[in-house]
Amino acid sequence: MNDKRENKHNIVLIGFMGTGKSTVGKKLAARLRCAYLDTDAEVERVTGLTIPQIFDRFGEVRFRSEESLVAQKVAAMERTIVSTGGGIVLNRANLEALGSTGILIRLNARPEVIWSRVARRTHRPLIKKDITPEDIEHMMAVREPYYGCADLDVDTSERTVPEIVEYILDFLNRREGEDWRPLPEETEEGKVNDENADDRKPADSTDDSDSRTG
Ligand SMILES: Nc1ncnc2c1ncn2[C@@H]1O[C@H](COP(=O)(O)OP(=O)(O)O)[C@@H](O)[C@H]1O
Ligand SMILES: O=C(O)C1=C[C@@H](OP(=O)(O)O)[C@@H](O)[C@H](O)C1
Ligand SMILES: [Mg+2]
Incomplete structure (x- = not known):
């Protein structure tokens, strides 16, 4: 391990609710043929409860506690694309764990764009029924300092999901000492159809059924 970047074997998407972390993470994992994990989906899997049920029955504190356990678990994973819940960064230990290996x-995204993406959805307990773009703007301002540590910032307001995936891939490919090129598609004959195939090792395939698009 000469280069500390060799330790960065995961990709962790952080950001406010509705910025597209779950949607983009899943596509990025499929594109890179990496394993995929959504921390919200993992909390739901481990507890056997939906996030609204956890908030309703036990409160946000219990959700944060489950979320922290998942953050520590994720940090020990290899070559995994991780979509986090928007509040995971509020806990310093979570951020340190996720950033240590990812x-x-x-x-x-702009507040009004976020609003248009989340306001009518019911599975986010922190997004109340009558929430306004101004409320979102205020919540984002409170959270802003916690998102400042990222290696890359992507404004998704005017970008499609495929454009965001390409933008991230371009960034990853520019990082020295790492190989984040997409693994090749297999042809019908089961042969690899890609000129870079020989210098890459295969990674886990993605199981879309275990992912969550918030
Ligand atoms: N780049 C985008 N352009 C338009 N809609 C998007 C984009 N990214 C995500 N969405 C939509 O916004 C909503 C929230 O996306 P989601 O991936 O759940 O965000 P997050 O996980 O960050 O809360 C979903 O309905 C999703 O389809
Ligand atoms: O920002 C937050 O505190 C939350 C974000 C949600 O995930 P998304 O960011 O995927 O919506 C989910 O973890 C929970 O409802 C709380
Ligand atoms: Mg999500």
């Missing part, structure tokens, strides 16, 4: 990529 490249932190922060997704962002």
Whole structure:
């Protein structure tokens, strides 16, 4: 381990609710043929409860506690794309664990764009039914300092999901000492159809069924 970047074997998407972390993470993992984990989905899997049920029955504190356990588990994973919940960064230990082994990529968007993406959805307990873009703006301002540590910032307001994926891949490919080129598709004959195939090792395939698009 001569280069500390060799330790950055995961990609961790952070950012406010509705910036597209779950949607983009899943696509990025499929593109790179990496394992994928959404911390919210993992909390739901471990507890057997939905996030609204956890908030309703036990409160936000219990959710944060489950989320922290998942953050520590994620940090020990290898070549995994991780979509986090927007509040995971509020806990310093979470951020340190995730950042110790993962490249932190922060997704962002303008408040009114976030509002249009989340206001009518019911599975985020912190997004109340009558929330306004101004409320979102205020919540984002409170959270802003916690998102400042990312290795890359991506404004998703005017970008499509495929454009964001390409933007992230371009950033990853520029990092020295790491190989984040997409693994090749296999042809019908089961042969690899890619000129870079020989210098890459295969990674885990993605199981979309265990992921969550918030
Ligand atoms: N770049 C984008 N452009 C338009 N809509 C998007 C984009 N990214 C995500 N969305 C939509 O916004 C909503 C929230 O996305 P999601 O991935 O759940 O965000 P997060 O996980 O950050 O809360 C979903 O309905 C998703 O389809
Ligand atoms: O920002 C937050 O505190 C939260 C974000 C949610 O995830 P998304 O960011 O994927 O919506 C989810 O973890 C929970 O509702 C709390
Ligand atoms: Mg999400």
